Amino acid sequence: FAASGGALVAYADARTDPATEPSQAAPKKKVVVLGTGWAGTTFVRNVDSSLYDVQVISPRNYFAFTPLLPSVTCGTVEPRSIVEPIRKIIRKKGGEIKFWEAECFKIDPDNKKVHCRTNTGTNLERNGEFLVDYDYLVIAVGARVNTFNTPGVVQHCHFLKEVEDAQKIRKSVIDSFERAILPDLDEEERKRTLHFVIVGGGPTGVEFAAELHDFISEDLAKLYPTVCNLVKISVIEHGGHILTMFDKRISKFAEEKFRRDGIELRTGYRVVKVSDNTITMEDKLHVESSVSYGMAVWSAGVGARPIILDFMKQIAQGNRRALATDEWLRVRECDGVYAIGDCATMSQRKVMEDILEIFKFADKDNSGTLTVKEINDALEDICIRYPQVELYLKSNQMSDIVDLIKASKGDVRKESVELDIEEFKNALADVDSEVKNLPATAQVAAQQGNYLASCFNRMKHCDKKPEGPLRIRELGRHRFRPFRYKHLGQFAPLGGEQTAAQLPGDWISIGHSSQWLWYSVYASKQVSWRTRALVISDWTRRFIHGRDSSC
Ligand code: FAD
Numbered sequence: 001f002a003a004s005g006g007a008l009v010a011y012a013d014a015r016t017d018p019a020t021e022p023s024q025a026a027p028k029k030k031v032v033v034l035g036t037g038w039a040g041t042t043f044v045r046n047v048d049s050s051l052y053d054v055q056v057i058s059p060r061n062y063f064a065f066t067p068l069l070p071s072v073t074c075g076t077v078e079p080r081s082i083v084e085p086i087r088k089i090i091r092k093k094g095g096e097i098k099f100w101e102a103e104c105f106k107i108d109p110d111n112k113k114v115h116c117r118t119n120t121g122t123n124l125e126r127n128g129e130f131l132v133d134y135d136y137l138v139i140a141v142g143a144r145v146n147t148f149n150t151p152g153v154v155q156h157c158h159f160l161k162e163v164e165d166a167q168k169i170r171k172s173v174i175d176s177f178e179r180a181i182l183p184d185l186d187e188e189e190r191k192r193t194l195h196f197v198i199v200g201g202g203p204t205g206v207e208f209a210a211e212l213h214d215f216i217s218e219d220l221a222k223l224y225p226t227v228c229n230l231v232k233i234s235v236i237e238h239g240g241h242i243l244t245m246f247d248k249r250i251s252k253f254a255e256e257k258f259r260r261d262g263i264e265l266r267t268g269y270r271v272v273k274v275s276d277n278t279i280t281m282e283d284k285l286h287v288e289s290s291v292s293y294g295m296a297v298w299s300a301g302v303g304a305r306p307i308i309l310d311f312m313k314q315i316a317q318g319n320r321r322a323l324a325t326d327e328w329l330r331v332r333e334c335d336g337v338y339a340i341g342d343c344a345t346m347s348q349r350k351v352m353e354d355i356l357e358i359f360k361f362a363d364k365d366n367s368g369t370l371t372v373k374e375i376n377d378a379l380e381d382i383c384i385r386y387p388q389v390e391l392y393l394k395s396n397q398m399s400d401i402v403d404l405i406k407a408s409k410g411d412v413r414k415e416s417v418e419l420d421i422e423e424f425k426n427a428l429a430d431v432d433s434e435v436k437n438l439p440a441t442a443q444v445a446a447q448q449g450n451y452l453a454s455c456f457n458r459m460k461h462c463d464k465k466p467e468g469p470l471r472i473r474e475l476g477r478h479r480f481r482p483f484r485y486k487h488l489g490q491f492a493p494l495g496g497e498q499t500a501a502q503l504p505g506d507w508i509s510i511g512h513s514s515q516w517l518w519y520s521v522y523a524s525k526q527v528s529w530r531t532r533a534l535v536i537s538d539w540t541r542r543f544i545h546g547r548d549s550s551c
């Protein structure tokens with residue numbers, strides 16, 4: 001993808017041309033990658049490690065397949081089955097890549113260094129701190145859980161972000177049942193212990209609620225028959241509905257299914273305080289109410305990590321939720337630094353900001369007006385640089401820009417259209433409404449990692465940057481197309497072997513058939529044959545023997 005286009009092909013050829021090959025002695029440029037999640041790992045797997053001196057730094061020496069984390073919370077899938085050691089991934093690439101298990105705690109863009117600290121508890125000099133130089137820095141540290149500074153959340157709630165979180169949740173669910181069944185407890189206490197609260201009705205919270213419901217009704221109910229009728233699962237969501245990022249039909253189906261399953265939905269409530277046994281919330285009119293609970297999982301949003309907040313302050317990007325990059329995933333105003341995945345947001349150029357330049361670019365004969373032919377000749381380049389134009393035409397069912405002009409100018413004959421700048425502006429006035437922030441998903445992170453690696457692989461010499469031009473005038477000569485996200489669809493497992501799937505083109509499917517689609521997609525997306533085999537055998541084991549309830 002993004003690899004076509006004559007300019008690009010010519011560019012790639014130049015690399016293998018001996019005349020332009022850098023001399024043997026020239027040292028390779030240093031690429032430092034921070035993070036081994038979806039974005040970082042995909043970059044590492046795809047970058048040509050013979051062209052660069054690649055070093056990977058992350059406090060986790062493995063990649064985790066996060067979409068299956070909710071399944072780990074209830075033992076449907078074992079934690080070992082969804083992680084792959086980063087050293088194995090590197091070894092497959094010929095072993096030229098280095099990995100340091102450490103956390104980067106400061107980025108110094110002026111001196112092109114990152115400050116790191118090992119977390120392996122060594123008694124190295126300087127508290128295990130060390131410095132790494134880079135020529136290119138790829139920041140892929142992901143996001144952290146956002147508690148919105150709600151008091152008591154860190155102390156009393158579980159999160160569901162890392163593999164350890166999922167393991168802790170699994171233990172805590174089973175412990176709740178063991179505690180609730182003890183003798184000498186009154187009914188109220190048993191009920192409180194078995195009240196499971198999920199804060200946040202997004203995909204993670206909903207999937208966990210569904211998993212938990214299945215685990216309890218399919219496995220635990222048989223093992224703890226005396227207390228299973230006291231169990232309650234509640235989902236608290238600030239918005240009016242759950243799964244709002246999905247199509248309305250899916251969110252409605254999910255809400256109805258949850259009601260049938262006896263999962264309580266409290267939409268329109270915001271949690272304001274958590275203590276060791278009660279959760280206090282507020283409705284839209286700021287009326288407070290509280291419930292007692294046994295175990296709570298907080299999955300209400302993500303925020304920037306401290307290292308990113310600190311870096312944004314240094315480069316005058318404070319007051320943002322994530323690092324801003326351009327469409328080539330370069331951090332704005334920061335030489336040699338790239339950011340991908342959840343830690344970054346890509347800001348797209350607006351057509352209206354560049355409308356004069358676009359007009360001049362298209363007006364090849366400098367007549368001050370644009371003919372249909374001139375517009376059509378420039379359209380491909382415009383759509384590459386401003387993907388919103390193509391999206392806009394598509395979502396309004398227009399076949400080309402002439403339809404757009406007609407819509408703004410009234411019915412006109414194709415050949416006779418001639419637009420001045422004001423008319424051109426009017427025609428394109430609404431296209432920027434198609435500019436949307438990309439979601440914080442594995443799909444986006446992986447595509448960005450893949451794209452950036454392909455840019456690095458195609459750089460002519462290591463001292464050239466993999467970006468294209470920022471200005472429309474140079475469009476015809478661009479070397480690298482801007483990053484473009486391709487949405488492949490989204491799943492929402494709802495429990496009871498039913499899944500909602502929203503595929504491109506608004507194709508929606510809900511039920512058992514999409515559950516099988518889910519199984520096959522998630523099996524095929526595994527990073528290695530080993531994890532694929534493990535995940536499939538976990539699913540099979542669950543079908544035959546149920547989930548394990550020992551902890
Ligand atoms: P991450 O994958 O979070 O990786 C960040 C990496 O950086 C980690 O290796 C971390 O250890 C490392 N790191 C952190 N701090 C530092 C530091 N200071 N220095 C160096 N390294 C550091 N997305 C989907 O598309 N589909 C799904 O079904 C889906 N399900 C999900 C379910 C759950 C429970 C969760 C939590 C997320 C899910 N997501 C899903 C979202 C997806 O996991 C994220 O969008 C994705 O992981 C983002 O990738 P990333 O590389 O930016 O960050």
Ligand code: MG
Pocket residue numbers: 034035036037038039040041140141142341
């Ligand atoms: Mg990453």
Ligand code: MG
Pocket residue numbers: 036037038063064065066
């Ligand atoms: Mg990850």
Ligand code: MG
Pocket residue numbers: 340341342343344345346438439440444
């Ligand atoms: Mg992002």
Ligand code: MG
Pocket residue numbers: 363364365366367368369370371374
């Ligand atoms: Mg003209």
